[in-house]
Amino acid sequence: MELLTEDMIELNQHFATKDEAIRFCGEKLVAAGCVERDYIDAMLAREELLSVYMGNFIAIPHGTDEAKHLVKKSGICVVQVPDGVNFGTAEEEKIATVLFGIAGVGDDHLQLIQQIALYCSDVENVVYLADAQTKSDIIARLASV
Template identity: 75%
Template structure:
């Protein structure tokens, strides 16, 4: 993962539900040739098993371990959701304003999650991503790809 492709960055999206948001991220990965369509279902399942919400207004939709066979190449998409999307379970609100859809071959999967979590542990970095007006602002500030 050297560069984050501008086509994998989406600004100003809105979603009616977390499942819609997860499916959108999955579709971006499918379109980029990173995964096949079955991986998208595994992304939805992953959130049902354990929330992909990571705190600090971010979520990292990704597939289950069993879905590794559906990953063709490592990839990441960044989706900005200014109004947020609730990843809570109905009992508590977990609003994400930045989504990182990921798929990783081998150990890339875990490394991507760790890099994103570390980067986003500084809420100032999340604010930069959430407030970005251009894709260049995101690629310029994002030090994980």
């Protein structure tokens, strides 16, 4: 995953709500110059349309198709949430411990989602990312993705 750099990784984060977690990922993408600020609203709208929770304790916050014009360059952030954040409801929890915030120019976002989903289909990979102690550990682990 050549787009991933240490400044786009955050370890040991805590969020009370999924909206807070999605906003955090969006802010990382804004700060990196990947997206315009309005993309964050599109990320929240995307979650309302269809959950960005992918199973196996991961979520992939990203914007709606209508927000593609707000993407300046493709980018990805990885946010570790050891205590997890609920992307479901109180009745049906969907706990994510690793968040992949993404923005893709053109169809890049589809490729990123596919790569992440394939890698994270093995829950052992997710456990490794959730337990990683350093940003370089995460980059090394995702380098082959």
